[in-house]
Amino acid sequence: DTAVSQTPKYLVTQMGNDKSIKCEQNLGHDTMYWYKQDSKKFLKIMFSYNNKELIINETVPNRFSPKSPDKAHLNLHINSLELGDSAVYFCASKVSATDTQYFGPGTRLTVL
């Protein structure tokens, strides 16, 4: 009965490859987010979707493309992976009228 889940938990790949990370929440929330945590633990928002519509896009390279097939899912596709994309990616969700975001366990992406 995990609230916010992400798959995979670990992802190791070569530079130049394309990969996807999936996020699902079973909390009935309508707003979902992607955050990136770099090697120094710094967390920064990347995207936010509300009811499947993009509402925040924080100057992320267009190699990153989020997709929200429905309110419960927000996937992140990354093209042409670079070494600098190595990080932990966190998905989060909340109800739009509330203040608290709930985070998934993270996906550790390593680009070799």
Next chain:
Amino acid sequence: AQSVTQLGSHVSVSEGALVLLRCNYSSSVPPYLFWYVQYPNQGLQLLLKYTSAATLVKGINGFEAEFKKSETSFHLTKPSAHMSDAAEYFCAVSPKAAGNKLTFGGGTRVLVKP
């Protein structure tokens, strides 16, 4: 624009001693403020939040934080540290608006010595 500064990237305390983690924010509008904890190789868990109700906020695991508007601070404290408190702690701010993106501080790693 909003920003968060956490003073001290590492804090070492003895078991049973006071834990004090400092957070100062900058915001052009009244914000919401949060403290999250991240245990090794895990996601972020909400410790407590300030959303313009009481300025002294109590959270889980014996933590509390006080919102001081005049000092633009939201410091986190726990009277008596436990070994299980060893983790990374993040202060975050968000506007009271649609989207509510979180802006995080740089994090403070807490080490608890026996």
